[in-house]
Amino acid sequence: MNMVQWYFPETVDEAVAFLGRERTIPHGGGTSLVKSGISSYSGVVDLARVPLNYLKTDRGILEIGANQTFASAAENLSNLYPGCILASALGSAASTPLRNRITVGGSASLFPLWSDLIGPMAVLEGEICTEGKNAGSFDLSTWLANRPVQKGTLITSLLFPDAFDWVSAYYREVRVGFDYPAFTVSVLARKNGSMIERVRVALSGGTDRVTRLTELEEALNGADLSKVSSLDLRKMGTARFGRKPAGSPEYLSEIAAVQVERCVKSALFREEETR
Amino acid sequence: MKGTFFINGRKEEWSFAPDAVLLDVLRENGRTEVHRGCGEGACGSCAVVLDGALVNSCQVFAASAQEKEILTVAGIGSIHSPHPLQSAFVETGAVQCGFCTPAMILAAYCLLKKIPNPTDDEIRRALDGNSCRCTGYVKIIEAVRLAARRMSSHD
Numbered sequence: 001m002n003m004v005q006w007y008f009p010e011t012v013d014e015a016v017a018f019l020g021r022e023r024t025i026p027h028g029g030g031t032s033l034v035k036s037g038i039s040s041y042s043g044v045v046d047l048a049r050v051p052l053n054y055l056k057t058d059r060g061i062l063e064i065g066a067n068q069t070f071a072s073a074a075e076n077l078s079n080l081y082p083g084c085i086l087a088s089a090l091g092s093a094a095s096t097p098l099r100n101r102i103t104v105g106g107s108a109s110l111f112p113l114w115s116d117l118i119g120p121m122a123v124l125e126g127e128i129c130t131e132g133k134n135a136g137s138f139d140l141s142t143w144l145a146n147r148p149v150q151k152g153t154l155i156t157s158l159l160f161p162d163a164f165d166w167v168s169a170y171y172r173e174v175r176v177g178f179d180y181p182a183f184t185v186s187v188l189a190r191k192n193g194s195m196i197e198r199v200r201v202a203l204s205g206g207t208d209r210v211t212r213l214t215e216l217e218e219a220l221n222g223a224d225l226s227k228v229s230s231l232d233l234r235k236m237g238t239a240r241f242g243r244k245p246a247g248s249p250e251y252l253s254e255i256a257a258v259q260v261e262r263c264v265k266s267a268l269f270r271e272e273e274t275r
Numbered sequence: 276m277k278g279t280f281f282i283n284g285r286k287e288e289w290s291f292a293p294d295a296v297l298l299d300v301l302r303e304n305g306r307t308e309v310h311r312g313c314g315e316g317a318c319g320s321c322a323v324v325l326d327g328a329l330v331n332s333c334q335v336f337a338a339s340a341q342e343k344e345i346l347t348v349a350g351i352g353s354i355h356s357p358h359p360l361q362s363a364f365v366e367t368g369a370v371q372c373g374f375c376t377p378a379m380i381l382a383a384y385c386l387l388k389k390i391p392n393p394t395d396d397e398i399r400r401a402l403d404g405n406s407c408r409c410t411g412y413v414k415i416i417e418a419v420r421l422a423a424r425r426m427s428s429h430d
Contacts, residue, residue, distance in 0.1 A: 004293040006276070006338045031316055031334045038294050038336075046339050071328070095404025096382065098316055100328040101335065177403050178317070 005043045009050055012156060016132040018045045020152050028067060028106030031098060052105065052156055062086075062163035063129075066105020066155045070116075071096070073104055085123065085168035085186060086160075089116045092170075095178040105155040111144065111209065116172060119186035122202035122210045127159040144209060166190060167270055169263035173205070173246065173255065181205060182246035185259045189267040194225045201264060203256055206239040213237055213260065220264070228268060233261040278341035282306065283350030291337045297323070298332040301347070308349045308377050312406075319405035322378035323347050329385045331404070348377035351384055360384055360422040369418035371409035379405045383419045391427050393419070 007024075009015040018024060024043035027033050038044055053067035055076045064073055064086075074091030077084045093099060093116035107115035108128050118140075120126075127137040133152030137159060143149070166188040172181035183205030190197040199220040204210040216236035220228070237260025241252035280287045282301075291300045298321045301309045309332055312320030316334040323332045324346035352358030360380050363369070370376050379402065386393055386401035393401070398419045399412075407415060 006293060027336070027339065029335075029339060034296060034334050034336065035315075044293075044336075044338070046336075048339060069328075094316075095319070096385075096401055097319060097322050097329045097331045097404040098334065100325075100330050 004038050004041055007043060007045045009045060009047070012050060012052070012131050012154065015045055015047060015050050015154050016152075018043065019132055019154055026106075026109070026154060028103035028109075029069070030102040030106040032106065032110050032112055047103075047105070047154075057163075060162065060164060062160040064104050064158045064160075066103060066108070066157055068104050069100055070094070070102045070104070070107070071099040074099070081164055083168065084164065085120045085166070085170050085188060086163070088168065088170040089120045089172075089184070089186070092116060092172060092177070098178075104158055108143075108155055108158055109150060116181065116184060118210045119170070119184040119202045119204045121158070122204070122212055123186045123188045123200040124160045124163055125200075127161070128155055129157045129159055130154060131156050140210070167267045169267040169270075171259045171263050173252075173259065175246070182244055182252055183241070183256050183259075185256070185263045187260075187263040187267045189264075191225070191268065196220050196223050196225060196228075196268065199264070199268070201237070201260060203237070203239050203260060205244075205252075206241050206256070208239070211239055213239075216260070216264070220268075225268060228265070233264055234258060237261055237264075276338065278338065280340060281342075281344045283345070283347060289337075293338060295337045296333050297325075297335040297337045297340045297345070300337040301332060301345075306347055306349070308347050310374055310377060312374070316404075317406070318375075319378050319382070320375055322381050322405065324381055324385060327385075327388075329382055329404070346381070348380050351380070358384070359425045360387070360418070363418040363422035363425065364415070367414050367418040367421055369410060369414040375405060375407045375409075379407065379415055383422065386419070387423055387426060392423055395420075 007018040023041050025041050026045045028047050052065040054065040056063050070090040074087045077087035107117045111118045121140050128143050129137045130153045132154045134149045169187040171185040173183050174181050186202045188200045199217050201213040201216050234257040237257040241249040277290050310320040312318035314333050316331045321332045322329050326343050352361045360383050382402050382405050398416050
């Protein structure tokens with residue numbers, strides 16, 4: 001019988017040392033490991049005592065410690081920056097008791113569909129900061145493409161170099177609030193009068209886990225708002241989907257394109273300046 | 276493995292398997308007011324308050340809950356001295372089969388600790404992880420409103 005050993009480090013260095021052991025996995029407190037089971041591991045590193053439960057900003061750079069729960073991060077961000085896309089996304093993920101457990105670090109480890117983190121990460125161009133065997137910072141696409149980089153490595157924080165002063169829109173396709181979203185749409189926009197300075201749009205849940213809609217972004221960046229009505233936003237917002245309980249690939253592709261159009265228009269034509 | 280838990284203010288030393296979830300350990304040790312529902316974190320029947328935060332005990336490893344304060348519905352009131360929320364649930368008819376009630380009351384308890392006079396929207400949001408298959412939620416929301424009014428007037 002395999003007896004899993006639990007470790008309870010109190011510092012990042014201790015946690016990294018434990019993670020260097022064979023078949024040992026970190027546990028931030030969320031649900032992924034509960035669902036997948038731990039019997040195939042020889043050790044679990046409980047990160048709850050490691051001092052990574054913080055959220056701070058410095059000269060416009062936002063850093064969220066890996067141990068912040070979705071509930072704490074959403075509440076802190078809502079208080080500091082009302083309307084921030086991360087607050088909207090993390091605050092609407094799953095349900096209250098689950099948001100009280102899911103951590104941003106744990107979510108960044110696997111980016112499960114139910115995390116609601118991946119879309120905002122893509123548009124905010126966030127970085128995943130790590131210590132241990134592969135210490136450093138990783139952009140999202142590098143991180144997703146290189147899963148082995150996580151072996152022996154501890155996620156310490158998520159860094160958002162340009163997190164604020166955007167108008168944002170976030171949409172999650174669910175039947176009821178606590179459903180896993182079939183897809184999410186994340187939009188950031190900056191305007192100067194009627195000029196669109198910058199737009200970023202990401203769609204998650206398609207055959208690619210997350211896609212930046214670059215054709216759409218390029219068509220809008222630098223354009224005047226009056227030009228938006230002449231653009232086929234739905235066509236540029238179309239992505240491929242697999243079959244899901246929420247619908248067929250064709251259905252999901254169609255409604256995702258509609259929601260991309262709505263979110264982009266919502267961000268561009270909203271009167272009040274939120275973050 | 277063995278661990279220390281603080282359940283409703285009492286220190287307990289319990290043995291459990293390394294992969295045991297808190298729900299199982301609580302029930303195996305007589306805390307059957309914590310109900311087993313879906314086992315997947317979807318229904319909320321197993322909710323307890325862990326260090327002040329509502330959690331689904333079926334989604335928490337018991338090992339992670341060691342040395343922490345755990346509150347079950349039995350810790351906030353009794354049949355002889357019910358919490359205002361427990362009274363309000365009975366009076367408004369918010370209890371039918373009663374399976375979801377302990378967790379529903381704890382979800383409302385956490386809400387009222389944080390927001391003493393919540394709006395209906397805030398009540399719905401706080402109860403978003405708790406399913407009830409009997410009442411249709413109307414009476415439950417009414418019960419939380421009633422308890423909030425009574426608790427505020429006693430402050």
